Amino acid sequence: MTRGWFVTGTDTGVGKTRVAAGLIAALRAQGHRVAGMKPVASGCVATPDGLRNEDALALLAASGLDLPYGWVNPVAFAPPIAPHIAAAEAGRPIRFAPLKHALERLYDHADRVVVEGVGGWRVPLGPDGDVADLAAALGLPVVLVVGLRLGCLNHAALTVADLRRGGLSLAGWVASAVEPGFARAAENLAALADIIDAPRLGVLAHRPLASPSEVAASLQLPCSAHARTS
Template identity: 50%
Template structure:
């Protein structure tokens, strides 16, 4: 099994759209691919329990059906930081539970793509952060850079933090989330010069993002 952990510069940078595009790119090449979002807050009640729209999209994009509990082991109702949501629910986010769910998905698929929550340094507990998930799962990291004002600082700090933690930054993807951003090409060129990892694609602004359209903008695979 191969896989990546997809993190982002911040909330709203397009991690889910890019993860769906990566899944589609691999599926186009005949790979069996599953998606996972281990931790999600801001979930909606359903007859089957709490459900998160992004996790459901990853589940639906999978090459075959798997239980929601494997895709999203930790689902929280309030749309707040995950460590606060877990505290309110009186539970702890355990990396071993995430590892077990990932292992089951990995047993069935060629690729498992794991989407984080928020940015790289979002806390999951008193001494646990988002970056501890790929460390536990043994996954290289792909950074999604939401192209908008302020993205250069966010991207460079995040890339440095990932690489400084000893994990592999397999590459980064530029995703234009602001249609009115001035000089997007110049921002992209700056990032290509300064981030010490390959650019795996640049996704332009899309009114209605589509996984296959995004896939056409990406280079993925090892």
């Protein structure tokens, strides 16, 4: 039985953090202890306590657990650029072994861990591979966030085909309205259901400021999420 999920997107800016925080809230409502994780983040802000990423802080807040920030976001870079470029500039190549260790440490403190990727599905990370390779290395089923905008059918089809070729498990997908007034939304949702051979876990309206609990109300959990860990 899985103890975690890897939330990825068809592109950057499609609502991965909202979905990840919503899943955390939905799991907590069932009585689980849930940790959020953002293994790699760029665009972090310098603070007296070190670099901090807005998405990672949102996951930490949603979890309600008193965890060190570095456990939630082990790799942080200040420039808002592709992470492999930021890593090269910093002289800190992103390796997967420490990220796997960080996930195992979170498992010691939580029943479930919701991991959020960075950017889209094939964003390069470094010598160990890209985001897809990281999801495989962590051994987690994937929740795909599809940004509802022009081009989403192509992006979803390519992402799902690549995911299947890699042998990863697709636990479900979430449609995220990133553009208010997106034309033919219902028709696109129907087409996505035909393209993606996995359960639709929810459709999120364009509400960027919705709380995790409000997002959770629009989500269904992946089937394996319902069982309690002994």
